[in-house]
Structure formats: structure tokens, C-alpha cells
Amino acid sequence: MSIYKKSVCLLSGAVALGALPGASVAGEFDGVTVNILTRPGYVIAGRLAERGKEFEAATGAKIVVTEVPFAEIFPKIQNDWSTGTNSIDVGVFAAGWGVELDAAGLLEDMTPYIEKDTKLDLDDVAPYFRDFGQKIGGKTKLLMVDGDFQMVYYRKDVLEKAGLQPPKTWDEYLDVASKIHGQDMNGDGQADYGLCSFKKRNAQSYFAIQTIAAPYVQTMGTAQGFHFDGATMKPIVNNEAWKKALEIYKETGKYSPPEELNLDITDMRPIYLAGRCGMFIEWGDTGPLQLGADAASVKGLLYAVGAVGAKEVLDRATGKLVPVTKENAPHSVDGINYAPFAAFGGWAGAINAKADQKKKSAAYAFLSYMNQAAQSGVDVTIGETGYNPYRNSQLASTDLWEKAGMPKELAENYIGAINGALNNLNMASDMKIPGAAKYTSVVLDTEIARYLAGETTVEEALKNIEAGWEEVTEDFGRDAQIKAQALALGTGQ
Amino acid sequence: MIGQPGIPPAGSSRSESWGEWFDRHSRTFFIAPAVTLILIFAVFPTFYSIVFALSRVRFTGDGLSFRFVGLQNFYKQFIGTEQVHFLGKIEAMDAFGLVFFIAVTAAVFWWLYRSLKTTTWIGMAGRAISAAMAIFLAWVIGATLLSGNPIGTLLTTLFYVIIGCALQFVIGLGLAFLCSQPVRAKNFFRVVFFIPLMITPLGVGFAMRMVADSSKGPLLPLFNLFGIGSWIWSADAWSARFVMMICDSWQWIPFIFICMLAALENVPRDHVEAAQVDGASSVQIFREITWPQIVPVAVTVLLIRMIEAFKIVDLPNIMTGGGPGTSTESMTLHSYYIWRANDFGSSAAIAYLLLILTVVICASFFNYVVLGQLRKARG
Numbered sequence: 001m002s003i004y005k006k007s008v009c010l011l012s013g014a015v016a017l018g019a020l021p022g023a024s025v026a027g028e029f030d031g032v033t034v035n036i037l038t039r040p041g042y043v044i045a046g047r048l049a050e051r052g053k054e055f056e057a058a059t060g061a062k063i064v065v066t067e068v069p070f071a072e073i074f075p076k077i078q079n080d081w082s083t084g085t086n087s088i089d090v091g092v093f094a095a096g097w098g099v100e101l102d103a104a105g106l107l108e109d110m111t112p113y114i115e116k117d118t119k120l121d122l123d124d125v126a127p128y129f130r131d132f133g134q135k136i137g138g139k140t141k142l143l144m145v146d147g148d149f150q151m152v153y154y155r156k157d158v159l160e161k162a163g164l165q166p167p168k169t170w171d172e173y174l175d176v177a178s179k180i181h182g183q184d185m186n187g188d189g190q191a192d193y194g195l196c197s198f199k200k201r202n203a204q205s206y207f208a209i210q211t212i213a214a215p216y217v218q219t220m221g222t223a224q225g226f227h228f229d230g231a232t233m234k235p236i237v238n239n240e241a242w243k244k245a246l247e248i249y250k251e252t253g254k255y256s257p258p259e260e261l262n263l264d265i266t267d268m269r270p271i272y273l274a275g276r277c278g279m280f281i282e283w284g285d286t287g288p289l290q291l292g293a294d295a296a297s298v299k300g301l302l303y304a305v306g307a308v309g310a311k312e313v314l315d316r317a318t319g320k321l322v323p324v325t326k327e328n329a330p331h332s333v334d335g336i337n338y339a340p341f342a343a344f345g346g347w348a349g350a351i352n353a354k355a356d357q358k359k360k361s362a363a364y365a366f367l368s369y370m371n372q373a374a375q376s377g378v379d380v381t382i383g384e385t386g387y388n389p390y391r392n393s394q395l396a397s398t399d400l401w402e403k404a405g406m407p408k409e410l411a412e413n414y415i416g417a418i419n420g421a422l423n424n425l426n427m428a429s430d431m432k433i434p435g436a437a438k439y440t441s442v443v444l445d446t447e448i449a450r451y452l453a454g455e456t457t458v459e460e461a462l463k464n465i466e467a468g469w470e471e472v473t474e475d476f477g478r479d480a481q482i483k484a485q486a487l488a489l490g491t492g493q
Numbered sequence: 494m495i496g497q498p499g500i501p502p503a504g505s506s507r508s509e510s511w512g513e514w515f516d517r518h519s520r521t522f523f524i525a526p527a528v529t530l531i532l533i534f535a536v537f538p539t540f541y542s543i544v545f546a547l548s549r550v551r552f553t554g555d556g557l558s559f560r561f562v563g564l565q566n567f568y569k570q571f572i573g574t575e576q577v578h579f580l581g582k583i584e585a586m587d588a589f590g591l592v593f594f595i596a597v598t599a600a601v602f603w604w605l606y607r608s609l610k611t612t613t614w615i616g617m618a619g620r621a622i623s624a625a626m627a628i629f630l631a632w633v634i635g636a637t638l639l640s641g642n643p644i645g646t647l648l649t650t651l652f653y654v655i656i657g658c659a660l661q662f663v664i665g666l667g668l669a670f671l672c673s674q675p676v677r678a679k680n681f682f683r684v685v686f687f688i689p690l691m692i693t694p695l696g697v698g699f700a701m702r703m704v705a706d707s708s709k710g711p712l713l714p715l716f717n718l719f720g721i722g723s724w725i726w727s728a729d730a731w732s733a734r735f736v737m738m739i740c741d742s743w744q745w746i747p748f749i750f751i752c753m754l755a756a757l758e759n760v761p762r763d764h765v766e767a768a769q770v771d772g773a774s775s776v777q778i779f780r781e782i783t784w785p786q787i788v789p790v791a792v793t794v795l796l797i798r799m800i801e802a803f804k805i806v807d808l809p810n811i812m813t814g815g816g817p818g819t820s821t822e823s824m825t826l827h828s829y830y831i832w833r834a835n836d837f838g839s840s841a842a843i844a845y846l847l848l849i850l851t852v853v854i855c856a857s858f859f860n861y862v863v864l865g866q867l868r869k870a871r872g
Binding site: 074079264442450451452454455456464467 | 556708
């Protein structure tokens with residue numbers, strides 16, 4: 001950890017005492033232990049543990065962070081809470097996963113706690129994360145520690161040298177990649193890649209395909225959704241829009257590292273931080289990550305566009321692609337429809353409804369402490385934490401980012417891209433319905449992987465995704481899923 | 494000692510009768526804890542998982558809820574949405590696949606016909622099950638692999654088991670044979686060859702992932718030397734499967750090696766020396782003297798290794814996540830990925846299909862190969 005980051009940690013610790021929720025007082029939670037379960041490694045978990053020590057010093061509550069492999073977080077929490085084991089008090093996981101837990105009555109409603117909390121300031125949380133990420137059925141059941149959506153990053157120096165503009169559409173994304181592919185982008189004498197992708201199966205490849213598909217499918221705002229027809233829960237996937245998205249995704253392989261089918265996000269990051277990628281799809285982490293010591297060759301050079309769009313969109317009645325107009329895509333800009341995809345939706349903390357009241361109070365106080373601007377404003381500027389901005393105050397000016405070592409021009413671009421996406425009324429929401437893991441990380445992921453590997457044609461892949469999603473919907477009950485989808489997209493009660 | 498009822502034998506006391514009673518039942522007492530543990534931790538879960546395999550399982554606020562769905566979780570593996578994943582892409586067989594299927598079917602029926610004269614009806618029932626499995630597998634192989642279509646997790650698992658175990662057996666036996674010869678430093682080599690078996694499968698997975706890294710792995714200079722530096726093994730289905738099998742072999746050859754070394758060292762030296770005096774060549778000595786004496790151990794070791802190979806999961810999970818596509822995914826990994834998404838019913842169904850496959854293939858191998866070789870060895 002750099003001297004800057006150490007200083008930041010010390011300073012943030014010093015302000016800890018003054019930043020606790022309004023109701024918390026020193027020693028209030030003496031003897032209380034809050035067990036938190038989350039992902040492994042420093043990313044997400046590390047900062048929880050560090051802030052936990054500050055919190056313990058201030059309130060007496062001991063914060064124990066347990067780490068399990070990413071794929072086991074949800075099953076472990078669901079198992080622990082629904083079987084009454086209750087060894088976990090707080091789960092920190094994808095905001096979208098909360099819906100399935102809440103449907104079984106396992107999540108504590110935080111509304112009464114928030115009403116007494118004078119320091120949380122929920123109005124400062126960006127509307128998408130406050131209303132779609134933290135709330136389920138109109139009640140706040142989670143508190144964000146991270147705000148996630150995918151953007152497209154590009155090497156400013158490489159594009160400028162080639163006389164190219166950052167891509168506005170996915171077709172342009174491929175076009176720009178083809179023009180810069182093979183150039184030496186880091187001065188090591190080796191040909192580098194027009195773009196980089198992470199397409200490993202059973203990893204996070206299925207997010208990128210949704211980032212590409214969203215602007216082709218969703219045109220009428222977040223509440224429209226882009227996976228299902230809200231009235232029938234019929235998948236909107238076997239059509240020309242998703243076909244185009246899949247074809248683009250496969251086409252990116254021409255300009256990507258040859259081992260892309262076996263690369264996860266953690267494998268791709270060292271490649272782009274070594275200066276070998278002209279463009280790539282990534283979460284907000286890249287902004288601060290490029291300031292690290294291991295990113296010397298790209299420091300200050302990775303710029304972002306909040307969303308890449310499409311000039312054609314899906315006509316849901318016919319399943320065909322049609323040109324963008326103000327009628328079929330009212331949020332479009334200059335004939336391009338944008339739908340930034342809230343991939344994963346951000347990491348958020350939820351409290352076990354069956355935990356002891358004392359533990360629940362301490363757990364809420366800790367989550368509030370993590371979420372408050374005083375702490376999160378620092379944490380989101382440190383790349384290694386894995387936390388991305390989700391509060392307006394973190395995006396209102398470049399001060400925080402410049403303090404973290406970001407050049408002003410880059411900071412303006414970074415927060416500009418995020419603000420642009422967060423304020424987009426057509427932001428595409430990640431799945432937030434029961435069975436989301438089966439729909440995406442099993443059915444979608446498997447079929448995408450098989451298509452990319454050449455096992456199936458694009459038509460077969462789309463047909464299989466549609467059949468797989470229908471089966472999951474039938475399993476969970478169509479009517480129940482229609483209600484859940486309406487709640488998730490904010491159209492239900 | 495037999496006494497009259499109600500009258501203790503002369504000279505006996507109450508404590509002696511307790512001691513005798515304990516002696517009579519001691520075998521039961523000693524074995525009871527082990528049997529109880531096996532019942533609790535092996536037999537009960539095996540039977541309880543049938544309930545899962547026949548149900549749709551959901552987490553609720555009060556634990557698990559089960560909805561009976563009959564054989565639906567099995568059905569979809571063969572005919573429904575999971576067919577391509579499990580069996581492979583089943584399309585019209587081309588000529589090569591059809592010839593293979595007909596040849597295997599004809600051979601199986603001929604074998605059954607010949608068995609009619611020599612086998613009991615219980616033996617025929619067992620043979621019928623083996624024959625049905627052979628014909629089914631021949632149909633799947635003919636319709637997918639031999640017709641140029643992608644294979645599913647069923648055939649991928651069989652690839653790891655049959656091709657992998659055969660490779661491991663040949664190399665393991667070869668190394669054991671070399672180490673049984675009077676060569677210098679053979680104890681050193683014995684230890685070196687045995688090391689991979691002592692590493693946890695997870696450790697092997699991560700080590701192999703680093704070794705097989707096609708962009709900066711330690712083998713890259715070697716690949717460059719042979720002009721295959723740009724070869725990306727993880728991008729092609731069959732090269733990925735072969736890499737997986739080679740990595741698995743690296744771990745398991747030592748098992749074959751150590752068992753076969755013990756068998757080779759038990760071959761009486763005087764038989765070999767007598768053959769040498771008679772002028773037999775090394776190949777003749779191995780074929781006529783050594784092999785018949787080690788074959789009971791060889792087939793038993795192969796059987797144990799096959800049972801273990803059916804469960805391969807760590808390597809493909811760590812190295813490729815089952816990819817590219819589903820090409821390196823074994824049935825165990827298939828079951829695990831579905832379990833991870835909380836679809837316990839489908840996961841249990843695949844686990845049962847794996848159990849049936851393993852039992853039928855291994856029992857057939859035991860009955861028709863192992864027992865045959867053992868009878869032959871006994872003369």
C-alpha cells in the first residue's frame with residue numbers, strides 16, 4: 001500500500017469517532033460481535049476489515065469478516081439464514097441478490113434505523129443505487145458499499161496518435177479496435193491488442209454481453225428492462241438485437257488476446273495495466289487502478305466513456321432491428337440509443353432478519369458507517385478496495401480524485417463518464433429477481449461460452465438461452481416472477 | 494459351555510457371564526461405530542439425495558421446501574434443455590457414426606447370444622445392463638463425436654477416464670519397470686516420481702494453471718523452440734481436454750507407479766533368471782513371466798484409478814472453468830456448477846447419473862476383465 005493510501009487510512013480512522021451514526025455512542029456495542037460474510041481477498045473484504053477495526057475502537061462492536069469464494073457467497077448466506085443456523089449477521093454481496101433473500105423474509109428492513117440515523121444522508125446516494133440498488137419493494141433492505149456498472153475505457157494516447165475518436169456505438173468499437181490492433185502501445189517492441197476481453201466461462205463474461213446488448217434492446221427507460229417482457233416474463237432474447245450483440249461480442253475476439261476464452265477479469269487487469277490493450281469493457285475500478293505503481297505505463301492514459309450505444313434498436317413486436325428515432329428511443333442522443341448497464345449493481349450489505357436485536361443494531365451502525373460520505377468518499381478513490389463511486393458528493397467535483405493522485409483532466413473525464421451513465425434515464429438494470437444466478441451465471445454464461453467456443457451457432461445460442469430462461473421462470477412460478485420483475489424495475493408496488 | 498436355563502454353570506459368577514456375553518458380541522461392538530458412521534455420512538445422504546433428485550428444492554424463511562417433480566430433472570438431461578450440455582449435440586448420424594453404432598450393437602448382441610449358453614440368469618441380467626450401457630454409449634458417440642458434433646459432459650468424463658487412465662497406466666507401468674531394474678539412484682527416482690501424488694488436487698490445479706499459461710508460462714520458451722509459441726491450448730476444445738488429461742496424469746501416474754513397482758518387485762527373481770539362462774529376450778520375459786504375475790494387481794489398480802477418475806473436478810474447475818464452451822467440463826463439475834446456483838434437484842440428478850455410469854462401467858470391468866484375469870492367474 002502506498003504512503004498516500006496509508007495516510008488516508010490513518011486520517012480516515014481519526015475521523016471515525018465523529019462519523020458514526022447519530023444514535024451510536026462510544027461503548028454502545030461492547031461485547032457484540034458482528035459476523036460478515038463476503039468475497040475473498042483485499043477487494044471489498046479488506047476495507048470492511050480495516051473499517052471494522054475503527055468501528056470497534058469507537059463503539060466496542062467487534063467486526064469479523066469471513067471470506068469465501070465468490071461463487072459460494074450467495075448459497076452460503078441463503079443456507080445459513082434460511083435454515084436458522086444464523087452464524088452470519090451481515091452479508092456483503094451483489095445488490096441484486098437481495099431480492100431472492102427478501103422473498104423468503106430473510107432481510108432486515110433498515111427503514112426504522114435510517115429514520116434515526118442523522119449521518120447517513122441517503123439523498124446524497126445516486127438515485128439509481130438508492131432506489132434500485134438499496135430498496136426492495138420500496139423499503140431499504142441494503143446499504144451500498146460500492147457502485148457498479150460497466151464502462152468502456154480507451155487509451156487516449158493511442159487513439160489520438162491514430163487520429164481516432166472514442167467509440168460511440170458498438171460498431172465503432174470494433175472499427176476503432178481494428179485500426180489500432182497490432183500497434184506497440186507500451187514501447188516493448190511487441191504488437192498489442194486493439195481491445196481486451198475477459199471471456200472465461202464460469203467467471204464474469206456474461207456481464208459484458210449484457211453491456212453490449214442493453215442499448216439494442218432497452219429504449220424506454222430503466223423500468224422497461226431488457227431481459228423479459230414485464231407482462232408475461234417471456235424472454236426478449238431470441239431476436240435480432242441479442243443476435244447482433246452476440247455477433248459483436250464474438251467479433252471482439254479478432255482484436256483481443258488469443259487466450260481470451262480463458263481470461264477472467266483478474267487475468268485481464270494486469271494486461272491492460274501493462275499497457276497492452278487499446279480499449280476494454282470494465283467496471284469503475286480502472287480509474288484509480290491506473291494510478292498504482294504496477295500501472296506505470298498507462299498512468300493517466302486510460303480514459304472512459306460512460307456508455308457505448310447503438311444506431312439500431314429492437315422492435316419488440318417483430319423482433320427486428322430498426323433505426324433509432326425519437327419515437328422508439330426517446331432517450332437517444334444524435335440518433336444513438338445509450339443504455340449503460342449496471343453490471344452486478346454494486347456490493348451492498350444486508351442484515352440477517354433473524355439475528356439478535358443487539359447484533360442487528362450494531363450491524364446497521366457499521367453498514368451506515370461504511371456508506372457515509374466521510375468514509376466512502378475516501379474508500380472509492382483507492383483502486384485496491386474495489387469500491388466504485390455511488391454518492392453524488394463523490395462525483396460532484398474532481399477534488400477527491402485529484403487528492404488521490406488523478407490528473408485533473410482524467411478526473412474530469414472519469415467522473416464525467418460515471419455521472420453521464422448514472423444520470424441516464426435509460427440505465428439498464430441487472431437482473432434482480434429470484435433465480436437471477438441461474439438465469440445469468442448458469443444459463444446465459446454457458447450458452448455464451450458455447451457460442452464463443454464454436455460449439456453452437458448464434459441462432460442455437462439464442463434459442464437455448466430462451467428455453468433455459470423459460471424453464472427457470474416456470475420453476476420459480478411465472479406469476480411470482482412477473483411480480484418480482486415489476487418490483488425490481490420499480491414498476492410494481 | 495452350555496448351561497441349563499435359569500441355572501448358572503458351576504463355578505461361574507455374574508461378572509464372568511457378562512464377560513462371556515461381551516466376548517460373543519465383541520465383533521459387533523467393534524464394528525458398530527464404523528457401520529454407524531458409514532450409515533450416517535455415506536448411506537443416508539446417498540438415499541436422501543434421491544428426494545432431491547426427484548424434487549424442485551427452494552430455500553424459504555423456514556428452511557427447505559420440496560416440490561415433487563418426478564423424473565423431470567433426469568428427463569431434461571436426455572431430452573430437454575440440458576441435452577446438449579450433458580449428451581452433446583445430437584443430430585442425424587453420418588455414415589461413420591452409423592457404422593460404428595451398428596458394429597458395436599452387433600458385437601454386443603453376439604456377446605449376449607454367446608453368453609446365453611454359459612451364464613446363469615442372474616449373470617445374464619448383469620450382462621444385459623452392461624450391454625444396454627454399451628449400446629447407449631455407442632449411440633451417443635456415433636451421434637456426436639463421430640458425426641462431427643460437440644460432445645457433452647458425459648463423453649468428456651469418459652475421455653478423462655478411458656484415455657486418461659490408459660495413458661497413466663502405460664507410463665506408470667513403464668516407470669515402475671525402469672525403477673525395478675538394477676539402476677543407480679533408483680530410490681531417488683522413486684521418491685521424485687511419487688511427489689505429485691502428495692500434492693492436493695487444488696494445489697496441482699493452480700500449479701498446472703501457471704505451468705500451462707500460454708502467454709508467460711515456463712514452457713513458453715520450449716513451445717517457441719518447437720515453433721508452437723502461438724498455440725493457445727485453451728482456445729480449442731480438444732487441445733484443452735488433452736491438456737487437462739495430461740495435468741491429471743501428472744498427478745496420478747505416481748499412484749500407478751507405486752502399486753506396479755510393488756507388484757514387479759514381488760515377481761520371483763529365479764523365474765526371470767531361469768528364462769535369461771534359457772536365452773529369452775527381455776520382451777519375452779516380460780510377456781511370458783512378468784506380466785502374468787502382475788496382471789491381477791494391474792487390473793485392480795486400473796479399476797481403483799478409474800473409479801477415482803470419474804470424479805475429476807478440481808483441474809477443469811481451476812484451469813478453465815469448464816471451458817472453452819463446455820469442452821473440459823466433467824459430470825462432477827457439471828453437477829457442482831448447477832448446485833452452486835441452488836438448483837439442488839438437477840445437481841442431484843446428474844450426480845445419480847454419474848453414479849449409475851460409474852457403477853455399470855466399473856462393475857463390468859471388474860466382472861469381465863478383473864475376475865477373468867484373476868481366474869487366469871490362478872490357473
